Amino acid sequence: MQRSSIVFWLCAAVFLIAVLLMTQFVRNEYPFFAGYVILQFVVLSVAWTILGGYAGYVNFGTNAFFGVGVYTAVLLLQAFGAPLGVQILVAAVVGGLLGLGVGLLTLRMRGIFFSIATIALAIIIETAVTNWRFVGGAAGIQLQRPPVMEPFDSYVKMLFFVQALLVVIAIAITRFIQNSRIGRGLHALRDDELAAECMGVPTLRLKLLACVISGALMSAGGAPAAMYLQFANPDSAFNLNYSISVLAMSLIGGTAHWIGPVLGAVLLASTQQLLTVTISSEVNVLVLGCMLVLFVVAAPKGIIGLVSRLAGKGGRA
Amino acid sequence: MTAAAPEAPLLRIDTLTKTFGGFVALDNISVEIRKGERFGLIGPNGSGKTTLVNCISGALRPNKGAVLFAGENISPLSANKRSHRGIARSFQIPRPFRSMTVLENLMVALDFAAHRHLLETEAHRRDAAMAVLTRIGLAAKATVSTATLTQVELRKMELARAMATGPKLLISDEAMAGLSTSEVDEVLDLLMSLGGEDIAIIMIEHIMQAVMRFSERVMCLDAGKIIAIGTPSEVMANPRVQEAYLGT
Numbered sequence: 001m002q003r004s005s006i007v008f009w010l011c012a013a014v015f016l017i018a019v020l021l022m023t024q025f026v027r028n029e030y031p032f033f034a035g036y037v038i039l040q041f042v043v044l045s046v047a048w049t050i051l052g053g054y055a056g057y058v059n060f061g062t063n064a065f066f067g068v069g070v071y072t073a074v075l076l077l078q079a080f081g082a083p084l085g086v087q088i089l090v091a092a093v094v095g096g097l098l099g100l101g102v103g104l105l106t107l108r109m110r111g112i113f114f115s116i117a118t119i120a121l122a123i124i125i126e127t128a129v130t131n132w133r134f135v136g137g138a139a140g141i142q143l144q145r146p147p148v149m150e151p152f153d154s155y156v157k158m159l160f161f162v163q164a165l166l167v168v169i170a171i172a173i174t175r176f177i178q179n180s181r182i183g184r185g186l187h188a189l190r191d192d193e194l195a196a197e198c199m200g201v202p203t204l205r206l207k208l209l210a211c212v213i214s215g216a217l218m219s220a221g222g223a224p225a226a227m228y229l230q231f232a233n234p235d236s237a238f239n240l241n242y243s244i245s246v247l248a249m250s251l252i253g254g255t256a257h258w259i260g261p262v263l264g265a266v267l268l269a270s271t272q273q274l275l276t277v278t279i280s281s282e283v284n285v286l287v288l289g290c291m292l293v294l295f296v297v298a299a300p301k302g303i304i305g306l307v308s309r310l311a312g313k314g315g316r317a
Numbered sequence: 318m319t320a321a322a323p324e325a326p327l328l329r330i331d332t333l334t335k336t337f338g339g340f341v342a343l344d345n346i347s348v349e350i351r352k353g354e355r356f357g358l359i360g361p362n363g364s365g366k367t368t369l370v371n372c373i374s375g376a377l378r379p380n381k382g383a384v385l386f387a388g389e390n391i392s393p394l395s396a397n398k399r400s401h402r403g404i405a406r407s408f409q410i411p412r413p414f415r416s417m418t419v420l421e422n423l424m425v426a427l428d429f430a431a432h433r434h435l436l437e438t439e440a441h442r443r444d445a446a447m448a449v450l451t452r453i454g455l456a457a458k459a460t461v462s463t464a465t466l467t468q469v470e471l472r473k474m475e476l477a478r479a480m481a482t483g484p485k486l487l488i489s490d491e492a493m494a495g496l497s498t499s500e501v502d503e504v505l506d507l508l509m510s511l512g513g514e515d516i517a518i519i520m521i522e523h524i525m526q527a528v529m530r531f532s533e534r535v536m537c538l539d540a541g542k543i544i545a546i547g548t549p550s551e552v553m554a555n556p557r558v559q560e561a562y563l564g565t
Contacts, residue, residue, distance in 0.1 A: 181428035188425040191414035198374055200400035200429040200482050256416075 008175065012168045019164040023157040032160040034277075036228060038269040039163040043221030044242065045249040045261035046170045051214040052247070053255025054183055055207055056190030057107070061118030062246045064125050065095050065215050067238035069222025074135050074232050077143060084162065088223045095219020096212045103211035107204065110193075119243075126238035140233025143226055159224050166224075170217045174258040177213070186210060241285070245272075248292045254302025263303050325388050327352045327517050328373070328486055333382035335368055335541075342368040343379070344541040350486070350519065355512050357532030357549065358521045361561055364538040366521045367409055370488050373519075374406045375399040387485070401431035403485035407475035407492055409521075413463035419474055420446055420459040426481035446481060453477040453507065469500045473507065480511060487511065488519045493527060501527055529553070537561065 023032070044062060051057050072091040076082035082090070106117040130138045145155050152158040177183050188196040189203045197203045226232050245268065253264025268291065272284040299306040326349035335343040343365045350356050360366050371377035373384055375396030383392045391399055414422050423446035427436060436442045450456045453473050458466065466474060472492045479487055489508060493501045505527050512518045522528050528535060528549065535552040537545045545555040552558055 184421070184425055184428050187416060188414045191416055192412045194376055194396075195408065195412040195414065196425065197396040198376065198400055198406055199426040199478060200397050200431065201425060202395075202397045202429070204395070 008172075012172070016161075016164060016168060019161055023152055023161055029154060029156055032154075032156045034273040036156065036160045036163050036224075037273060038266060039160070039167050040221055040225065041245065041249060041265040041269040042262055043163065043166050043170045044218055044246045045253070045265040046167075046174050046258060047214045047217035047221065048246045049250050049255050049258065049261045050174055050177060050186075050217075051207075051210045053250060053261070054177065054186040054190065055210045057207065057210075058111075058115045058247070059118050059214070060115045060243050060247070061102070061122045062218060062243040063238045063240055064118070064122035065098065065218035066222035066225070066242045067122070067129070067234070068095055068098055068125060069219035070226050070232050070237040071129055071135055072219065073223040073226040074141060074143065077226070078134065078141070081146075083146070084159075084224065084227060087226070088162070088166070088220050091223035092216040092220035095222075096216035098219070099211040099213070099215025100208060102215070103208040107207045107211065122238055122240070122243070126234050129238070130234045136232065138234060140231060140235075143230045143232065145227055145230055155227065159228050162224055163221075166217075166221055170221070171258055171262065173213060173217065177210075178258055182206060182209065245269075245288060248288050250302075252291060252295045252302055254304035254306075256301065257304050260302050260304045267303075326350055327354075327387060329385040330369075330373070331383045331385065333369070333372060333379050333384065335365075335372055335377060335379045341541050343372065346382070346538075346541075346543060348536060348543065348546065350517055352485070352517060353513060353515060354517045355509075355531055355533045356517065356519045357528040357535040358519055358538070359523070359525075359528055359535060359552075359558075360538035363540075364561075365541040366538055367490060368541075369538070370406060370490055370519070370521065373399075373486075374404055374488065397429070400482050400484075403431075403483070404488070405479035405482045405484035405486070406488040407472070407479050407490055409490045409494065411468075411471040411475050413466075413471060413474060415463055418460050418462055419455060419466070419477075420450065422463060422474060422478050423449060423481040426478050430482050432483045449477050449481045453480070469496055469504065472496070472504055476504075476507065476511070484516060486517045486519065488521075490521045491523065492520075493522060493524055505531060525553070 044066065048059060048062055052059050069091040072094045073087035076087050076090055102118065102121055106114055109117060129135060135141060148155045148158055152161065185196065185201045185206045188199070188201055189206060193203055249264035249268045250261040252268060253262065254260030268288060271287060275284040275287055295302060328350040330346055330348050333343055333346040334341070346369065358366050358369070368377065372379045375394060383390050385391065386399070386402055386404060391402060414425060420443070424442060427433070427442040427446055436445050447456060447459060450459050453476060455470065455473050455477055458470060463471070463474065476489065476492060492508070493504050496504065501524060508518060508520060509531060520528065520531055532549050534547065535549045536543060537552055537558045539561040544557045544561060545552045
């Protein structure tokens with residue numbers, strides 16, 4: 001194993017142990033309640049970056065994948081009383097299949113056309129779920145949490161740990177893609193699809209792969225939200241805010257490296273949580289918008305672009 | 318599929334027709350190119366040269382006719398599969414991967430090349446990419462961003478990237494357009510040195526001295542039709558070619 005890989009897995013292990021210790025020793029539930037949302041956005045943003053950042057296909061349908069994750073969990077719970085792990089796994093499979101379907105239908109379109117197609121997808125699925133009685137229809141559905149598993153003493157703490165696990169999985173997969181020839185191929189097709197194709201890069205296959213992995217991770221990241229809220233309704237599960245937040249987090253962090261969306265999600269989601277508590281949940285949307293404008297103008301390559309530019313200047317001086 | 322006879326052509330274009338709406342860009346083109354041949358493709362602007370290249374490389378699908386490569390009908394294949402079969406090209410307007418360095422541009426080709434199994438590790442592929450850059454004369458620019466390259470360096474980078482795929486047929490689409498006289502000679506020498514027993518080259522060019530010096534055979538297109546094909550001097554002497562070019 002390479003040295004950078006050893007460092008990465010060490011950091012991942014330290015992170016998970018820290019999270020586990022936190023669930024054992026912190027008594028107040030609020031940090032877990034807020035932290036869960038932050039971790040959820042890390043998963044979504046990192047997953048989004050695979051297709052939106054590496055391949056340059058801007059997906060506006062994050063809410064579709066998120067909502068599909070939520071409702072897969074709801075369906076499994078209602079129909080079979082499936083446990084959380086199964087809910088997440090099946091959500092990943094369904095999200096991956098959805099990614100494959102969407103990819104086959106839309107990846108031949110470029111730029112804004114692809115983005116619009118992904119918005120349309122979200123609307124179609126939301127409409128279907130709204131009219132599906134078994135999962136609650138438009139009114140939503142109340143969900144009963146099963147008893148919490150050892151060693152956790154509350155369900156929210158357990159969900160926090162599960163989401164931390166998903167963060168590590170999502171980052172590990174994204175990091176693998178970035179360092180493999182898949183990542184190089186995606187970057188090539190983002191720069192110039194025709195040139196990449198003529199150099200032997202199987203562009204359609206790579207885009208489909210990116211779409212499947214990205215979709216699977218997004219749906220997996222959304223699945224625990226059903227148990228987290230103990231309630232699901234189409235309006236909130238398919239809320240366009242997820243798409244916009246995730247897009248903003250990825251772009252503000254920077255999409256050239258997997259650390260970008262992690263930084264962006266942690267920064268923005270924490271700010272949002274803070275503002276929701278201190279001022280109001282409406283203000284956080286305003287702040288999100290302002291920060292996005294600020295970054296697009298001042299640091300179009302996001303935080304990591306800004307840092308490498310400053311480091312580059314310092315290095316040469 | 319039957320095995321190709323030893324003297325079978327490397328590339329066979331068979332009654333190829335391509336239309337854009339009502340406009341006939343290529344009209345019933347048939348031509349054969351031998352293994353290792355240096356083939357010049359000329360014709361006035363809009364005569365269908367680049368369309369032909371696009372149909373060979375897979376960027377465009379013809380309406381009728383077929384492209385056969387090494388005895389195999391490659392018409393249904395996508396561009397990346399044709400690249401794996403051994404068809405490489407440069408573009409009339411350079412299309413580098415702008416977010417990457419010169420070396421990384423070549424690494425893309427090597428990462429996905431058909432002969433990748435020979436270059437197992439990243440280090441092997443890096444060496445192979447450096448070897449191509451050295452041969453093209455761009456080794457000194459390996460680690461710079463493609464955004465800083467001059468026009469002639471970009472042209473060379475495109476040729477290097479095409480060579481990195483390990484082609485049997487290299488199509489150079491106006492690699493010398495917009496270059497100075499000395500740069501034209503430089504790129505021409507380079508193309509001459511790249512061809513040889515294994516690599517056939519189709520060179521599209523407007524610069525006649527370059528075409529005359531380079532080509533074993535020349536084909537002239539006008540309005541999507543072949544108006545002359547033969548040795549360079551034969552084609553230049555052809556009154557229809559002179560008419561197409563000079564409009565007299």
